[in-house]
Amino acid sequence: MTEHDMAAAPVVGGNVLADFDAILAAAAPELAGRVQAVALDAETGRLDVVPDLPAAGTQLRWSAPKLIAAANEKVPGANVRALRVLAPAPVKAVPATAAVEPAPPSTAPAAPMRRADPPEGYREGIGAHRATWT
Template sequence: MAFDADTGRLGVAPTPPPTARKLRWSAPKLVAAANEKVRGTNVRTLHVLAPAFVKAGPATATADPAPLTVPAAPMQRRIPPDGYHRAIEAHRQAARPPRVDPAIAQAVERQTAAMRELSRRAFPEPDVAADDAPASIEATRDTA
């Protein structure tokens, strides 16, 4: 695509993506071959651009790439058709409710209660002053 003589950067735009990958892998060999083939140039780096799906020729090699266009407004989502909503509702109605074994549910409740009790013992609640009244400094020093 272009060569910058000041920086020694050679920009190439391959056609298919696999070619771009291959160019990146063999960049050192290509830089050496370019310097050997064309005397007076000093290619230091190879800059592989995004794959171009246009056939590069003399007219496209000298032209600047077209700037990217950004849409003026964000795209709006389409509203799903009524059939989509009916299908989702039919699926929800046809889905079986989860079966819960009462013995397992009771065991879970017992275990949760036991864990809460252990937590209360390990981390007791501090005495709270009534009505959010400020505590005295002496009471604060005694608890610390």
């Protein structure tokens, strides 16, 4: 990075985003899997996070000081100073590198099902209705 005159701030921000699950587990384990870090502004030190539900967002705001301290402790040079909780959105699924469980076997019948014949009262009602048509 130094050889190419690139700033280290984006790397630190990437580390915070990459290690966010471990940071969250250390600060607020009850929110694990319910919150996702989406951006870190290296200039202002603001970490943007998205909860899956409004209740998780409220709990996240209460845990903000602990989360900021954990981020600065786990990622040296992160310099996270503020937390911005964005509007709730579905949290992305487990990364593709994680083990995926096989899909359960299908319970669909092998042959297509045959519809049962309608009851006689239904047939009489349809016949009477059709008789009124001109």
